[in-house]
Amino acid sequence: MYPPNRHAAPETGPPIPGLIGTSQAMEAVYQLTRKVARTNASVLLMGETGSGKEVIATAIHRLSNRASGPFVRVNCGALSESLLESELFGHVRGAFTGAVNNRTGRFEAAHTGTIFLDEINSTSLFLQVKLLRVLQEREFERVGDTATIRVDTRIVAASNRNLYDEVESERFREDLYWRLNVVPIVIPPLRMRREDVPALIAHFLKIYSERNEKHVVHIQPQAIEALQDYHWPGNVRELQNYVERAVTMADGDEFTIDLLPENVLGKKERRGGKIRGVDLDTLVYEVVQQGVNQLGTDEHHLHEKIVNRVEKELIVQVMQICNSVQTKAAGRLGINRNTLRSKLVEYNLEEKEEKADE
Ligand SMILES: Nc1ncnc2c1ncn2[C@@H]1O[C@H](COP(=O)(O)OP(=O)(O)O)[C@@H](O)[C@H]1O
Ligand SMILES: [Mg+2]
Incomplete structure (x- = not known):
């Protein structure tokens, strides 16, 4: 699991446009986001898939003084090592078979803006060396070239695993980890902030009603309850999908419980028996967090x-x-x-x- 945010603080500020949820856990994330946006520090976002890493990355960019510059996202998990290398750094004609033209890399494209290295945990150790140099020196060469290029870009990286675990299992370089980890922001999974579920439902209901020219404005309390009880392995993205599906299928103006898929209604994951898909650390984190909340911070x-x-x-x-x-x-x-x-x-x-x- 992910470590809790080191600088979690209760102080709240103005809401960040487009970000839904007012749980204490998310307020801490927003606060870090606002604070770090004002700096040029590298940011490491950690959180399960669908928890909102990309929305936080774009918020950091929008709230920074680089907002008028480009925001460039690279999904490091989607490309093979050699393709990713030339995607990031560019290449010169003839650098390898198929390199028929010069190509500008994404780091150059992100000059004066922000580059978002998504799924950084899936980069090879070889590319990690090159990334380390960009982080340290802000310079690199295009593949097949000797001329050094300098860029001015803020680096935001995301990992859907606890990156330090990857360091310990020697899949991720420790020096790169520490370079990236100047400011870590940990986005809690949705099951640890169930109080945000109703607001997220309302948010997506509005979006998908408009998009589908429908008017689903009510939601059955049982549907909210079922959604709040669910363990959300796919986090906000999964919730978004269910709301979209419900709006698409709704006959009237109400989101009723029968519009929810079997797996949400089916098993009561959390009562009795084995709890599926949730590891022990997550459970302990949740129990302690809720216990502390319930007892109050002045206890x-x-x-x-x-x-x-x-x-x-x-x-x-x-x-x-x-x-x-x-x-x-x-x-x-x-x-x-x-x-x-x-x-x-x-x-x-x-x-x-x-x-x-x-
Ligand atoms: N706090 C939030 N408020 C509103 N929408 C959110 C929030 N968190 C995530 N989403 C939405 O959920 C989906 C998944 O978020 P994303 O940032 O892509 O997650 P990740 O990058 O962690 O996989 C996106 O459509 C995003 O807009
Ligand atoms: Mg993502």
């Missing part, structure tokens, strides 16, 4: 209240799985039997001791 016993509550719940559930047999439960938990016993006492769970042993 002085956060550790006790949250850590203890989680531990108690863990013990309750493992004891259930183990039919209240303490030696078994201690084994599953990987803790000492006496430790378990004292925790059962501490949490007032000792009535379950009856069945204490085999």
